[in-house]
Amino acid sequence: xxxxxxxxxxxxxxxxxxxxxxxxxxxxxxxxxxxxYEYTLSEYLRMSGIYWGLTVMDLMDQLHRxxxxxxVDFIKSCQHECGxxxxxxxxxxxxxxxxxxxxxxxxxxxVDEIDxxxxxxxxxxxxxxxxxxxxxKWGEIDTRFSFCAVATLSLLGKMDAINVDKAIEFxxxxxxxxxxxxxxxxxxxxxxxxxxxxxFLSLTGQLHQLNADLLGxxxxxxxxxxxxxxxxxxxLPDVCYSWWVLASLKIIGRIHWIDKAKLRGFILACxxxxxxxxxxxxxxxxxxxxxxFGVAGLSLLGDDQIKAVNPVLCMPEDVLQRxxxxxxLLS
Amino acid sequence: MHGRVKVKxxxxxxxxxxxxxxKKLKIYVAARDACFxxxxxxxxxxxxxxxxxxxxxxxxxxxxxxxxxREILMHQETIxxxxxxxxxxxxxxxxxxxxxxxxxxxxxxxxxRSWVSARLPRPDWSRELSLCDRCLSLDDxxxxxxxxxxxxxxxxxxxxxxxxxxxxRLIGSNFSNYxxxxxxxxxxxLLHPESPEPPSPCRQPQSSPPPSPQTQSHRxxxxxxxxxxxxxxxxxxxxxxxxSAWFYYRWLLGRAEREExxxxxxxxxxxxxxxxxxxxxxxxxxxxxxxxxxxxPQRVEWRSVHPxxxxxxxxxxxxxPGTINDISNEHNLTVHWTEKHTHRDCALYTGRTxxxxxxxxxxxxxFRSELSVEKTSVLQSELQSVNQLQELEPLNKWxxxxxxxxxxxxxxxxxxxxxxxxxxxxxxxxxMRSAYYNDLCSKFxxxxxxxxMEYAEVRVFSISDRNLTTLCHLDQLLLVxxxxxxxxxxxxxxxxxxxxxxxxxxxxxxNCIENLEGVYHLLRLEEVSLRNNKxxxxxxxxxxxxxxxxxxxxxxxxxxxxxxxxxxxxxELLPSxxxxxx
Ligand SMILES: [Zn+2]
Numbered sequence: 001x002x003x004x005x006x007x008x009x010x011x012x013x014x015x016x017x018x019x020x021x022x023x024x025x026x027x028x029x030x031x032x033x034x035x036x037y038e039y040t041l042s043e044y045l046r047m048s049g050i051y052w053g054l055t056v057m058d059l060m061d062q063l064h065r066x067x068x069x070x071x072v073d074f075i076k077s078c079q080h081e082c083g084x085x086x087x088x089x090x091x092x093x094x095x096x097x098x099x100x101x102x103x104x105x106x107x108x109x110x111v112d113e114i115d116x117x118x119x120x121x122x123x124x125x126x127x128x129x130x131x132x133x134x135x136x137k138w139g140e141i142d143t144r145f146s147f148c149a150v151a152t153l154s155l156l157g158k159m160d161a162i163n164v165d166k167a168i169e170f171x172x173x174x175x176x177x178x179x180x181x182x183x184x185x186x187x188x189x190x191x192x193x194x195x196x197x198x199x200f201l202s203l204t205g206q207l208h209q210l211n212a213d214l215l216g217x218x219x220x221x222x223x224x225x226x227x228x229x230x231x232x233x234x235x236l237p238d239v240c241y242s243w244w245v246l247a248s249l250k251i252i253g254r255i256h257w258i259d260k261a262k263l264r265g266f267i268l269a270c271x272x273x274x275x276x277x278x279x280x281x282x283x284x285x286x287x288x289x290x291x292x293f294g295v296a297g298l299s300l301l302g303d304d305q306i307k308a309v310n311p312v313l314c315m316p317e318d319v320l321q322r323x324x325x326x327x328x329l330l331s
Numbered sequence: 332m333h334g335r336v337k338v339k340x341x342x343x344x345x346x347x348x349x350x351x352x353x354k355k356l357k358i359y360v361a362a363r364d365a366c367f368x369x370x371x372x373x374x375x376x377x378x379x380x381x382x383x384x385x386x387x388x389x390x391x392x393x394x395x396x397x398x399x400x401r402e403i404l405m406h407q408e409t410i411x412x413x414x415x416x417x418x419x420x421x422x423x424x425x426x427x428x429x430x431x432x433x434x435x436x437x438x439x440x441x442x443x444r445s446w447v448s449a450r451l452p453r454p455d456w457s458r459e460l461s462l463c464d465r466c467l468s469l470d471d472x473x474x475x476x477x478x479x480x481x482x483x484x485x486x487x488x489x490x491x492x493x494x495x496x497x498x499x500r501l502i503g504s505n506f507s508n509y510x511x512x513x514x515x516x517x518x519x520x521l522l523h524p525e526s527p528e529p530p531s532p533c534r535q536p537q538s539s540p541p542p543s544p545q546t547q548s549h550r551x552x553x554x555x556x557x558x559x560x561x562x563x564x565x566x567x568x569x570x571x572x573x574x575s576a577w578f579y580y581r582w583l584l585g586r587a588e589r590e591e592x593x594x595x596x597x598x599x600x601x602x603x604x605x606x607x608x609x610x611x612x613x614x615x616x617x618x619x620x621x622x623x624x625x626x627x628p629q630r631v632e633w634r635s636v637h638p639x640x641x642x643x644x645x646x647x648x649x650x651x652p653g654t655i656n657d658i659s660n661e662h663n664l665t666v667h668w669t670e671k672h673t674h675r676d677c678a679l680y681t682g683r684t685x686x687x688x689x690x691x692x693x694x695x696x697x698f699r700s701e702l703s704v705e706k707t708s709v710l711q712s713e714l715q716s717v718n719q720l721q722e723l724e725p726l727n728k729w730x731x732x733x734x735x736x737x738x739x740x741x742x743x744x745x746x747x748x749x750x751x752x753x754x755x756x757x758x759x760x761x762x763m764r765s766a767y768y769n770d771l772c773s774k775f776x777x778x779x780x781x782x783x784m785e786y787a788e789v790r791v792f793s794i795s796d797r798n799l800t801t802l803c804h805l806d807q808l809l810l811v812x813x814x815x816x817x818x819x820x821x822x823x824x825x826x827x828x829x830x831x832x833x834x835x836x837x838x839x840x841x842n843c844i845e846n847l848e849g850v851y852h853l854l855r856l857e858e859v860s861l862r863n864n865k866x867x868x869x870x871x872x873x874x875x876x877x878x879x880x881x882x883x884x885x886x887x888x889x890x891x892x893x894x895x896x897x898x899x900x901x902x903e904l905l906p907s908x909x910x911x912x913x
Contacts, residue, residue: 036356037355037356044392045392086395092394092395136394138446139446140442178582183474187474187478188474188477188509205641205642208611213774216767234507254767256766258763280334281334284334
């Protein structure tokens with residue numbers, strides 16, 4: 001008995017060049033089908049959806065095609081009394097969407113449009129005694145939310161509002177035998193979670209706490225013969241995991257441990273030549289989420305048709321320079 | 332968003348689908364708006380439960396609806412008696428089970444189940460455990476379910492050994508199960524700790540947080556380790572390409588955590604400077620480090636060797652001018668690390684210009700103690716069995732890498748030649764990761780060179796022509812005066828290079844160095860040879876300007892020599908250099 005490597009086969013006629021114009025058209029049109037069934041079903045994550053769309057447009061230098069005023073007004077109407085921001089109107093506030101909203105406002109250089117002090121209070125209020133963060137008042141604990149909290153506060157320049165030492169202690173308690181991180185203490189390592197935790201440690205200046213060689217080995221072993229990266233051992237490759245693994249490797253200074261040309265080939269093959277946009281895998285349906293992570297991945301791989309992306313915050317570097325935020329990276 | 336295959340459709344099919352979606356949209360929007368308006372009106376009745384149930388069964392990621400349900404359920408708690416509440420929550424669990432069947436990876440459903448389980452007046456944890464069993468039998472990698480299981484185990488006090496048996500069963504039926512191996516890595520140190528503390532057979536509900544490398548030792552007692560080796564060997568002999576077992580094996584072979592300590596104190600009379608090396612990166616400004624000179628506490632300012640580092644294993648400070656510069660005086664220095672209740676003394680005798688006190692890499696068995704089991708015989712037999720497997724599977728990368736690790740643990744210098752040969756094969760059979768193998772091989776060659784240097788008791792570090800692609804362990808080279816890195820493949824001398832505080836001569840000819848960031852504030856540095864590298868502009872040499880004693884600089888064979896006015900620019904940038912070779 002022998003395990004078959006789970007992977008995809010890239011067809012010879014798969015796209016092999018970057019179709020930037022098509023992607024920009026796809027994103028620009030996406031927000032206009034507001035009465036579409038699928039679009040309505042995804043309302044619960046709308047704020048993040050807007051962040052994905054705007055960020056990829058900015059990376060392609062097409063941000064001007066989006067309706068700034070409409071979006072800023074929408075965000076303002078999603079801020080709640082408690083300070084937190086929801087995915088959409090009528091939905092409840094959550095750290096996930098609070099971060100997305102703050103990221104969008106940073107792209108537009110207009111964080112002052114919302115009540116920043118209240119956002120800070122909201123984030124602060126979600127920190128638990130053990131240093132962890134709940135996603136909202138219902139108490140789900142996850143290292144993703146630790147990342148959301150410090151990323152939001154870093155973008156607002158208010159990191160000192162929380163107990164940073166305790167927050168670090170909690171995230172480190174989620175470190176595993178393979179050098180990776182899971183959702184909570186004892187949870188299995190997972191590339192998305194590793195991205196959140198390495199990003200968290202970057203923003204809190206604690207990257208030296210990582211076992212970078214061990215973690216880097218686990219991360220570079222995510223690359224499959226197709227060139228794509230998976231998020232855990234024995235799983236299929238995926239454009240979004242490619243981003244999370246690649247960004248984590250960049251943060252820990254080991255991005256050269258994967259085969260960049262092969263990964264580029266995989267990401268390009270996930271484009272849809274007809275509609276524009278990227279899918280999770282070649283031949284699947286595209287969406288804005290994978291479109292952002294496809295383009296951002298290509299940026300980290302050094303594609304000079306795309307703006308430089310920051311691996312920690314997944315935002316254009318020029319935006320972060322404007323804010324004066326430069327998260328640590330290991331060298 | 333995941334795994335939806337794009338299918339080609341005709342215009343007619345497309346039109347039919349559009350109509351169907353339009354209908355579904357109407358129903359969905361009506362139900363959603365009904366929910367929202369009820370909630371706005373503060374209605375917390377059973378009809379609202381019905382409405383949200385209808386929406387959530389098809390869209391369990393709609394988090395706000397779960398919130399609304401919780402508000403309703405909490406309200407019901409206040410108006411119903413315990414039995415009725417029990418019934419309502421049991422119905423909720425049934426509903427959740429149907430949601431999880433359709434969508435076993437929904438964060439919202441799993442979190443709601445945890446919430447309900449915690450509020451149930453009479454919880455039935457064994458039912459929850461068997462739900463996990465069933466769910467994991469369908470997908471043994473579902474991390475949501477594993478996390479839920481860990482919560483159930485904690486709440487109901489399932490003994491650790493029972494959970495270990497559970498992983499035995501899963502691994503027995505399928506070796507390729509990373510999630511189970513992971514779970515073992517958290518259970519074993521609890522059940523069979525290496526420390527003398529008595530093993531606790533049963534974890535108490537709500538007990539201390541689970542283990543992690545940060546909160547407790549990850550080491551496992553030797554007897555159990557031997558059993559574990561056997562289990563893993565079974566796994567990788569059965570399926571040598573299954574990475575799960577190999578990852579786990581590398582963990583079992585893992586190095587003991589290093590004791591936190593001051594590994595070296597160095598004092599220089601001429602510079603009136605003290606350098607301190609730690610066993611791990613610290614921020615000396617905040618860990619309570621203080622220095623006593625001849626019985627007098629000194630007010631000094633600690634700084635890391637390079638402005639890039641807020642955390643560093645090497646820190647330096649200047650003593651007040653005139654305190655130790657008289658060569659006829661003897662001085663006694665102590666550095667205290669108050670946070671760790673440890674210190675290190677260093678005596679500077681009359682007539683000496685410098686002094687140090689340290690544990691060497693060989694004293695600390697720094698690179699040898701890679702394995703948890705110190706007994707050579709155990710490692711030898713491990714190496715034998717992995718070698719056997721390699722004969723059957725000569726191109727198996729996992730096997731090759733493991734052999735390298737075992738050889739290093741046994742005798743890093745003795746096996747150097749074999750190690751290099753195995754690395755060569757590895758790079759060929761797994762070319763996608765050749766850069767990883769290059770860096771790992773560089774690390775091992777640097778470790779070997781440090782060991783050789785320490786056996787020879789010299790301060791010369793020479794590692795030329797070794798295909799080095801990266802530099803590491805530079806904190807171990809604090810006392811080195813001469814370094815030769817020539818004929819390797821280095822692209823930079825990174826900021827960590829500034830830890831070589833005693834360096835006088837740097838040779839790094841025939842590399843591809845384009846960045847000299849780490850040749851920074853090396854106050855003793857006199858000679859630098861960088862022939863045939865890739866330094867392209869005078870600006871790249873800027874860090875050298877902080878090395879005030881630099882006299883000789885050889886830049887022959889670098890692109891920078893071609894730039895106009897290079898000579899005048901460099902003489903302005905580096906006024907101390909009298910011997911410039913372009
Ligand atoms: Zn994906």
